[in-house]
Amino acid sequence: MASLHDYLLVSGLLFAIGLAGVVVRRNIIIVFMCLELMLSAANLSLVAFSRFNPTPNGLPDYQGQMLVFFVITVAAAEVAVGLAIIVALYRARQTIHTDELTSLKG
Amino acid sequence: MTLPWLLLFLPLAIAAANQLVLKKTGLAPLVSTASTLATFVIAVLLLGKNETSHFNWATIGDFSINIGLKLDQLSTGMMIVVTGVGLLVHIFSLAYMKEDEAKARYFTGLSLFMFSMTGIVLADNFIMTFMFWELVGLSSYLLIGHWYQKDSAADAAKKAFLCNRVGDFGFMIGILMLWGITGHLAFDSMKGGLESFIAANPAIAGGVLSAAVLCIFCGAIGKSAQLPLHVWLPDAMEGPTPVSALIHAATMVAAGVYMLFRLQFTLGFEHFTALQASTVIAWTGCITALVAALMATQQDDIKKILAYSTLSQLGYMVMAVGLVAGQAGMFHLFTHAWFKALLFLGSGAVIYACHHEQNIWKMGGLLKKMPLTGLTFAIGFAALIAVPFTSGFFSKEQILEAAHHQNPALFWIAALVAVLTPFYMTRLFVVAFLGKTKSENADHAHEVGPLMVGPLVILAVLGLIAGFPFVASKLSPAYVAPEHLIHFGTVTYVSIAALVIGVILGLVLYAGKEKDPVSIPLFKNRFYIDTIYDKGLVRYFQDAFAAIIAFFDELLINGLLVGGLSRAAESFGNIFRKVQSGSLQGYAFCFGLGVLLVVYFTAF
Numbered sequence: 001m002a003s004l005h006d007y008l009l010v011s012g013l014l015f016a017i018g019l020a021g022v023v024v025r026r027n028i029i030i031v032f033m034c035l036e037l038m039l040s041a042a043n044l045s046l047v048a049f050s051r052f053n054p055t056p057n058g059l060p061d062y063q064g065q066m067l068v069f070f071v072i073t074v075a076a077a078e079v080a081v082g083l084a085i086i087v088a089l090y091r092a093r094q095t096i097h098t099d100e101l102t103s104l105k106g
Numbered sequence: 107m108t109l110p111w112l113l114l115f116l117p118l119a120i121a122a123a124n125q126l127v128l129k130k131t132g133l134a135p136l137v138s139t140a141s142t143l144a145t146f147v148i149a150v151l152l153l154g155k156n157e158t159s160h161f162n163w164a165t166i167g168d169f170s171i172n173i174g175l176k177l178d179q180l181s182t183g184m185m186i187v188v189t190g191v192g193l194l195v196h197i198f199s200l201a202y203m204k205e206d207e208a209k210a211r212y213f214t215g216l217s218l219f220m221f222s223m224t225g226i227v228l229a230d231n232f233i234m235t236f237m238f239w240e241l242v243g244l245s246s247y248l249l250i251g252h253w254y255q256k257d258s259a260a261d262a263a264k265k266a267f268l269c270n271r272v273g274d275f276g277f278m279i280g281i282l283m284l285w286g287i288t289g290h291l292a293f294d295s296m297k298g299g300l301e302s303f304i305a306a307n308p309a310i311a312g313g314v315l316s317a318a319v320l321c322i323f324c325g326a327i328g329k330s331a332q333l334p335l336h337v338w339l340p341d342a343m344e345g346p347t348p349v350s351a352l353i354h355a356a357t358m359v360a361a362g363v364y365m366l367f368r369l370q371f372t373l374g375f376e377h378f379t380a381l382q383a384s385t386v387i388a389w390t391g392c393i394t395a396l397v398a399a400l401m402a403t404q405q406d407d408i409k410k411i412l413a414y415s416t417l418s419q420l421g422y423m424v425m426a427v428g429l430v431a432g433q434a435g436m437f438h439l440f441t442h443a444w445f446k447a448l449l450f451l452g453s454g455a456v457i458y459a460c461h462h463e464q465n466i467w468k469m470g471g472l473l474k475k476m477p478l479t480g481l482t483f484a485i486g487f488a489a490l491i492a493v494p495f496t497s498g499f500f501s502k503e504q505i506l507e508a509a510h511h512q513n514p515a516l517f518w519i520a521a522l523v524a525v526l527t528p529f530y531m532t533r534l535f536v537v538a539f540l541g542k543t544k545s546e547n548a549d550h551a552h553e554v555g556p557l558m559v560g561p562l563v564i565l566a567v568l569g570l571i572a573g574f575p576f577v578a579s580k581l582s583p584a585y586v587a588p589e590h591l592i593h594f595g596t597v598t599y600v601s602i603a604a605l606v607i608g609v610i611l612g613l614v615l616y617a618g619k620e621k622d623p624v625s626i627p628l629f630k631n632r633f634y635i636d637t638i639y640d641k642g643l644v645r646y647f648q649d650a651f652a653a654i655i656a657f658f659d660e661l662l663i664n665g666l667l668v669g670g671l672s673r674a675a676e677s678f679g680n681i682f683r684k685v686q687s688g689s690l691q692g693y694a695f696c697f698g699l700g701v702l703l704v705v706y707f708t709a710f
Contacts, residue, residue, distance in 0.1 A: 023695045031691075098690045105688025 273328015388428025395421025532612025
């Protein structure tokens with residue numbers, strides 16, 4: 001059976017891939033997906049901690065798993081808002097390429 | 107003691123109310139006039155009272171400055187002149203300024219002036235005198251520049267202010283010296299201080315006092331327009347004519363004489379009789395009287411002639427003060443205030459009737475067209491040239507008497523001035539009021555309204571009777587009644603002879619003439635004094651100074667301090683603007699890096 005260490009490794013890997021995607025990809029939808037990937041990484045580590053951190057009566061610590069549900073819910077809402085913003089952005093600018101979205105440049 | 111304080115602060119309150127509240131309502135002229143009437147009534151009520159009251163205004167260490175009022179014969183008599191002429195000028199202005207667009211500002215200026223002048227007259231210490239001294243300068247500036255749209259008026263206002271400032275600087279030093287000598291600033295305690303100083307340092311006392319008095323005299327030179335700072339007064343005629351009557355003939359310009367007399371009165375006349383400074387003062391006054399009279403003989407502007415005649419009469423007063431015959435000077439100040447205000451208001455009526463024509467050579471025949479104005483003007487004219495039994499005769503007589511007693515040279519110069527005065531005034535009267543009309547404007551002239559004639563008549567009556575002992579002993583700020591009404595002696599003969607010679611000369615030269623038969627460029631151009639100031643002092647001194655100032659301003663202030671700071675901020679900004687790349691992922695990367703760093707530092 002895989003140990004907590006393995007799960008955390010996978011979680012860290014997922015997070016790193018997500019962050020790399022956010023930083024290097026230029027398509028804003030991909031960036032958005034990578035953001036979701038980072039959230040999943042966090043979820044994975046939460047579940048792993050929950051599984052490998054039993055309470056005194058032998059059951060897993062459900063608080064971590066509960067937090068995961070919250071994260072998923074919030075992430076769903078966030079996706080709804082985020083995609084809406086991207087659609088609005090596309091309508092306004094006719095592009096979703098981050099290199100062309102530089103109006104904050106000083 | 108509330109009445110004197112009311113007398114002082116009522117005009118200030120009215121000035122504030124005019125400017126802040128009543129500006130748009132059109133009530134300002136009436137309110138100002140009513141307040142002047144009130145101050146006049148108060149001044150009459152206070153006549154001859156002898157009181158002082160003061161409150162502490164500022165304390166610095168053990169040195170404190172008071173604001174105080176001092177009532178005595180001198181100040182209450184002077185208040186009659188100030189509020190009396192002020193009231194008549196206010197009434198005259200109601201008509202004269204009827205069509206002016208900025209009536210409220212004008213009457214605010216007048217009220218402010220009344221406040222400042224009251225302050226000078228009633229002040230009980232030198233600091234307060236100085237403060238109000240500056241305030242009259244300010245109100246005079248505001249009123250000369252009333253028609254500031256005209257360049258000449260704006261320039262004249264500036265010139266008046268600057269000339270006064272030059273004198274005031276000396277005045278300030280003089281006050282400080284006097285404070286150093288006597289240890290006091292309040293008039294009441296100065297005499298004791300001076301006497302103990304003289305007792306302690308008998309050797310240098312005279313010299314030191316002389317220096318202090320001369321410095322203080324600088325203030326009078328500026329305010330009373332004596333040589334060499336007289337240049338502002340003729341230019342000040344750019345202001346509205348009632349202002350010229352009130353400020354630049356009757357009251358403010360006399361403040362210098364008043365202040366000098368107050369000084370002598372305070373310190374005791376005995377200290378001034380042998381003082382070097384007194385000689386300087388007397389000669390300055392005498393030379394001013396002569397030079398101004400000479401200049402007046404060649405002017406064509408009716409107001410300028412009167413302005414130079416004011417200078418000349420002020421010269422007489424200053425001379426009297428210098429001769430330590432200040433009572434005669436104050437008496438002349440008193441009579442002169444009435445008849446010179448009369449002459450100025452009369453010229454105002456003429457100018458008004460002739461559609462702002464001021465050149466006497468374009469008038470003529472006005473006596474027939476404006477009989478009342480002409481007649482009152484004639485009375486003022488008679489008083490100014492000292493026709494026997496007019497007010498001017500009595501007061502001038504006293505001054506000449508004093509000069510005759512003490513310094514024959516001064517007396518003969520003063521007698522020469524007494525020839526010139528009737529000469530130039532006859533010229534003015536003959537050309538402007540008699541003969542044929544010389545221009546269309548004068549053709550259309552007709553008598554002015556009752557609001558203008560009223561003050562003229564009152565002033566004419568005062569111009570006639572103010573010199574008689576029964577009026578002067580009550581109202582004049584200082585007066586020594588002569589033993590006989592007219593004492594026939596050298597002085598009287600000389601002055602009557604001077605009068606006759608002057609009038610005959612004027613008549614012979616100017617009766618029936620269409621243009622000036624005499625032309626003396628030296629007098630016409632005012633001895634080139636203004637030209638010297640403009641071409642010499644202003645160009646070389648002021649321009650060079652301005653260049654130095656400009657250099658410092660450009661290099662140090664603008665280049666280094668203000669510009670330097672702004673350039674530093676700009677270059678820092680330019681560095682930091684690179685951070686604002688506008689690239690989304692750049693921000694995300696920095697954000698991630700930041701999180702990593704935080705985690706690193708908290709974990710390890």
